[in-house]
Structure formats: structure tokens, C-alpha cells
Amino acid sequence: MKTALITGASSGIGKAIAAALLKEGMAVTGLCRSVGNLPPGVSPLPCDLRDSNEVENAFKKVPQLDVLVNAAGLAYLSRLSDGDPRHWEEMWQVNVHALSLCSHFALARFPKTGGHILNLGSMSGHRVPPSGGFYASTKFAVRAISEALRSELKESGNRTRVSSLSPGFVDTPLLDRYFAGRPAELQATRESIDMLTPEAIAKTALHILTSPPEVEINDVLIRSSTQSV
Numbered sequence: 631m632k633t634a635l636i637t638g639a640s641s642g643i644g645k646a647i648a649a650a651l652l653k654e655g656m657a658v659t660g661l662c663r664s665v666g667n668l669p670p671g672v673s674p675l676p677c678d679l680r681d682s683n684e685v686e687n688a689f690k691k692v693p694q695l696d697v698l699v700n701a702a703g704l705a706y707l708s709r710l711s712d713g714d715p716r717h718w719e720e721m722w723q724v725n726v727h728a729l730s731l732c733s734h735f736a737l738a739r740f741p742k743t744g745g746h747i748l749n750l751g752s753m754s755g756h757r758v759p760p761s762g763g764f765y766a767s768t769k770f771a772v773r774a775i776s777e778a779l780r781s782e783l784k785e786s787g788n789r790t791r792v793s794s795l796s797p798g799f800v801d802t803p804l805l806d807r808y809f810a811g812r813p814a815e816l817q818a819t820r821e822s823i824d825m826l827t828p829e830a831i832a833k834t835a836l837h838i839l840t841s842p843p844e845v846e847i848n849d850v851l852i853r854s855s856t857q858s859v
């Protein structure tokens with residue numbers, strides 16, 4: 631039986647991917663703080679990704695892995711000119727540093743034949759939305775890290791695959807924080823876009839993770855057919 635560890639499996643996209651991989655017959659571990667919100671059947675691995683020691687200790691409890699999905703992440707619309715630097719710090723810790731740490735520790739637990747890492751990027755890693763500059767910088771970093779790791783692994787003959795998925799708006803609790811204090815903007819966005827569901831993202835994640843071993847899907851941009859940018 632294949633084993634998968636999914637960060638952020640307690641909500642939104644990570645939760646939908648965890649449910650899809652369980653259905654696929656994998657043994658799934660969910661790393662997050664709110665372990666009570668994991669889908670039934672997912673083994674809990676409590677961890678606050680802002681704390682590097684906690685991440686290292688959590689991985690010590692994971693003997694072996696085939697798949698790592700780095701889905702944990704958060705987004706504040708926090709401007710560089712007048713936003714809250716504590717928001718930038720938290721986004722950087724979880725979206726970039728913890729994603730890199732989890733990838734680092736997962737590599738040592740993959741089989742010799744290679745594992746698979748799937749990173750959640752964003753359309754914000756492909757263009758910079760107004761007021762979302764710092765969040766975008768974390769997602770541009772996810773793209774750079776995914777490509778850097780991919781090429782490092784190829785150079786050393788490691789068959790582990792590195793993929794990323796870059797969604798547009800997906801209807802999850804993340805949007806409440808993203809649009810905090812801007813209810814009219816959230817409402818206008820909801821009215822103008824038929825947002826993607828986490829299940830639609832999970833379907834694409836499953837396609838990526840079940841592709842034949844010689845196929846490495848590197849980045850998939852996925853937007854609602856009603857989202858213009």
C-alpha cells in the first residue's frame with residue numbers, strides 16, 4: 631500500500647486531496663494543527679508548521695513515504711507599503727520555509743526508486759494581484775523551489791518527481807482571511823466567478839500523482855472558466 635503525507639489536510643484543498651488519495655487506496659497521514667478536522671481514515675500528525683523543531687520532530691514519527699503533498703498555506707492581502715509585517719512573516723514561514731523543510735525531510739523517507747512531491751502553488755505565483763504582493767512572492771518562491779529541487783534531484787540521479795499545481799480562486803476558508811476587512815471585494819469576486827471546488831483541484835492532483843513513473847507533470851495552471859486573470 632502506498633503512503634502519503636499531506637500538510638494542510640484539515641481544510642480546503644488539502645482535505646479534498648486527502649479524501650481522494652484515501653479513496654485511491656493509499657494510507658494517508660494529515661499534518662496540521664486542527665487534527666480533529668481531518669477526514670475520517672486519515673492518521674493525524676499534529677504540527678505547527680511555523681516551528682521548525684516541530685516539523686523535524688513530526689517527520690521523525692513517519693517511517694516511510696511515497697508521496698508528500700505540501701498543501702498547507704495561508705494568504706493575507708497585506709500590502710508592502712502599509713500591511714502588517716507579522717502577516718508576511720507567517721506566510722513566509724508556512725508557504726515557503728515549511729514547504730521546503732517538509733520536502734527536505736520527506737526525501738529521506740522515500741523509497742530508492744523515488745517518491746513524489748506535489749506543491750500547492752497559485753496563479754499568484756504567475757502574476758501579481760493588486761494588494762497581494764507578499765502572498766504572490768511566497769508563491770513565486772514555491773515555483774522556484776519546485777524547479778530547483780526538481781533539477782537538483784535529476785542531477786543526483788534521484789527519481790523522485792516534483793510537481794506543482796497553481797489554482798486560481800478556490801472556494802475554501804482561505805478566502806475569508808485573504809479578503810478580511812474587504813467583504814464587498816469578496817462578495818464581488820464570488821458574484822463574478824464560479825469558483826473552483828477543492829474537489830476539482832483534488833481530481834487534478836490525483837491525475838498528477840497517478841501518472842506513470844516516467845511522466846513528471848511540473849506545473850498545472852487551473853482556473854475557473856469564468857476567471858479572467
Ligand SMILES: NC(=O)c1ccc[n+]([C@@H]2O[C@H](COP(=O)([O-])OP(=O)(O)OC[C@H]3O[C@@H](n4cnc5c(N)ncnc54)[C@H](OP(=O)(O)O)[C@@H]3O)[C@@H](O)[C@H]2O)c1
Pocket residue numbers: 637638639640641642643644661662663664665677678679680700701702703704705724750751752753796797798799800801802803804805
Ligand atoms: N483557496 C484558493 O483560492 C487558493 C488558490 C490558489 C492556491 N491556494 C493554495 O492552496 C493551498 C491550500 O489552501 P486552501 O484554500 O485549501 O486553504 P485552507 O482551506 O485555509 O486550508 C489551509 C490549511 O493549511 C494549514 N495550515 C495553515 N497554517 C498552518 C500552520 N501554521 N501549521 C500547520 N498547518 C497550517 C491549515 O491547517 P490547520 O489550521 O489545521 O493547522 C489548513 O489545513 C495553500 O497553499 C494556498 O496558498 C489556494
